[in-house]
Amino acid sequence: MYRALTKTNFLIKTTSSFKLQNTTYTKKAFSTSIVAKHGHLHAPKKGEELHITFVLKDGSQKKYEVSEGDSILDIAQGNNLDMEGACGGSCACSTCHVIVDPEYYDKIPEPTDDEDDMLDLAYGLTETSRLGCCINMNKDLDNIRVALPQMTRNVKSSDFE
Known part of the structure; x- marks a missing residue:
């Protein structure tokens, strides 16, 4: 080829x-x-659909049917929502920062040290803040709600020159 x-x-x-x-x-x-x-999603198999609701910056809500294993970053980008994902989903920025509904926060695996380091750079950090690239959908997260923060902070090396 x-x-x-x-x-x-x-x-x-x-x-x-x-x-x-x-x-x-x-x-x-x-x-x-x-x-x-990113943004490359597969249609969920019949009977295996999971659901996610995004609370947008203007307060409106968008609900989507997704597949198990899809990351929140991929779901947002695949549906043309305003989530940058500047690092391409490699947990090297904070532009896919989301605020997770407290009801679902404890169902998500603990953040890695890398994710915690990047979250320190996120604008509007809350107790339930996570990076969308680090959350993959599973049955425990069916009907999860995540809010997009009002702003994101894209820190790059040129900011320190």
Whole structure:
């Protein structure tokens, strides 16, 4: 499918993708690396639908049927909601910050040290704040409600120069 131009395996074709650990990756032309492709959701199987409600910045609510394993970041981006995900879902920023309904907060696995470090940078941090890229839907989270904060903070290295 791809022709190597040199030993560094520069890629010519741009339309191929593959899956690894439930994330779709796409190889880009003239690149030796892969990038995660967010917003790529699969329709839930009949009878296995899970539900999530987003409370938007204006207070309106949007409810979606999703599949088990979908991250909140992917769900938001796949439905064109205002969630940036600047780091591509690698837990290296705080732009997918969400505020989880307290009823569901304890059903989510404890945040990792990396997630806690990134949450320290989030605007409007609350007791139930989490990163959307770190929450994957499962049956315990069916009907979860998450609110999008009024603002996000995208801290980049140039901010410190």
